[in-house]
Amino acid sequence: MNASGTRNIPPPPILPAIVYDELRSYLRESGSTLSPSEALIKAVQCWIAKGRADAIPARGYQWKQLFLPEGTRLRMRFNERWYAAAIVGDNLVYNGKPVSPNQMVVKVAGDGRNAWNEIWVLLPGHKQWANAALLRAQLMKQTAKVPPTAAEAMSIAAKAMSDALSTALTLVAHANDQAKNTLERRLPKYRRAWDQLEDVE
Structure with a gap:
């Protein structure tokens, strides 16, 4: 027995001593007739029941x-x-x-x-x-406002890259086509006879 008149009962091995002492003090102060072990059992049972009730889908x-x-x-x-x-x-x-x-x-x-x-x-x-x-x-x-998942974000990024690549390829094809037309217009077969410059010596 200690100075307060209660027996020193060791806490269960899974419960820290400070928490066990706090539980015993609370039970004594509240006038509960439950032993610490009974209180722990009831607390765990209530916790399990609440978890099961929360798992039931809401109507x-x-x-x-x-x-x-x-x-x-x-x-x-x-x-x-x-x-x-x-x-x-x-x-x-x-x-x-x-x-x-x-x-x-x-x-x-x-x-x-x-x-x-x-x-x-x-x-x-x-x-x-x-x-x-x-x-x-x-x-x-x-x-x-919900951020996309990693898979959704990667899918969005891949689509954006694909669109950007497609646009870039279209621009390159257009630029090549324009350059080809400019060169072809300067070839002698496409020029009028009077439009050709004579070589100056």
């Missing part, structure tokens, strides 16, 4: 480029009234039926409207509604 609705996760709310204003829908599972549900964004707009306001411009979106965890067209534009801007 939601894929609207062209824009993914709307489950719990997203959508609304549209028409004739001074708001019409609401929500993402439930993998469906956009309006009036209890799965629809597409365009079908929702047609049901509310009839044909001739662009769903991207008419629908407002409230994503889970957000406080501000955003226009769907604005969200799509922001997404496109972000994806445009």
Whole structure:
């Protein structure tokens, strides 16, 4: 036993002593009835469960480029009234039926409207509604900034070099053709008799 009245238990071989002491202090201060070993087991189990939960694909609705996760709310204003829908599972549900964004707009306001411009979106965890067209534009801007992979960059560079070489070869062929024409025009067979200079002695 040490001065604080607790036994000196060696830490598990895979855990640094400082971390083990910190865990024991926390358990004691928080009044937990768990032993350090039980706390470690629970922590590892929670960590594994969280990793598995994160690996499960998110449910939601894929609207062209824009993914709307489950719990997203959508609304549209028409004739001074708001019409609401929500993402439930993998469906956009309006009036209890799965629809597409365009079908929702047609049901509310009839044909001739662009769903991207008419629908407002409230994503889970957000406080501000955003226009769907604005969200799509922001997404496109972000994806445009993504640098190409090494293979894509090499492919782009190879195409640029190929285009430059092709242009250079075309210019060389044109220059050769021009030079040939200039020389041929100076040959005696292409000159008029009166246009030839006489040799001066």
